Amino acid sequence: MPTIQGALILDHLTVGPFQTNVYVVGCSHTKEAAIIDGGGDAQGLLAIAEKHELNITQILQTHAHVDHVAALPELNKALPNAPISLHKADKMLYDHAPEQGAMFGYPVNPLPSVTTWIEEGDIIEIGDLRAQVLWMPGHSPGSVIFYFEEQDTMISGDVIFYGSMGRVDLPGSNPEDMRKSLKRLRDYPDATRIYSGHGPDTSLGREKQGNPFLSQDW
Ligand SMILES: [Zn+2]
Ligand SMILES: [Zn+2]
Known part of the structure; x- marks a missing residue:
């Protein structure tokens, strides 16, 4: 079911063997939209937009793990003018997606070129929507959260899940970075809705209470 918060339209699919959540985020005023994570089912994502x-x-x-990028070749064919944005610290993972x-x-398949290297503090515009890029490394070196502050909404990738966090035992993972990222995440408002790369959506308030990786030091 789509979620509508002010100008923000948010819908998703769960795709592939890792049950990855992939999102369409659109502005109800201008009808512009972004796909967040081209992880699978390109046709399904295009159908949601339609x-x-x-x-x-x-x-x-959000990052360059294979379950979040696998549909980019097909999406790039369907949407050749849509730039692809990624944090530069995930370039290595992205370039080696077939090996991954x-x-x-x-x-x-080999992935289309990244168009835009994003970093901490960048503001991404989707119609009238504004998303801040929060660099939250740990699960992967270039993991980011897209934070729609006005709409109290985060698309968190694999940084945080309902009751859990992304794996930190993969090539390029760094538990110490993850610890710092999650500590930083605690400073954001409890009311923030979190839409993760895997599993159900949640709120930051709920996770501050019930998520052992967020509620306490580890
Ligand atoms: Zn991942
Ligand atoms: Zn994932």
């Missing part, structure tokens, strides 16, 4: 009468103008990546895929038994 259902909400949204025009996909860009693709934003092989490691997980997950065939991936």
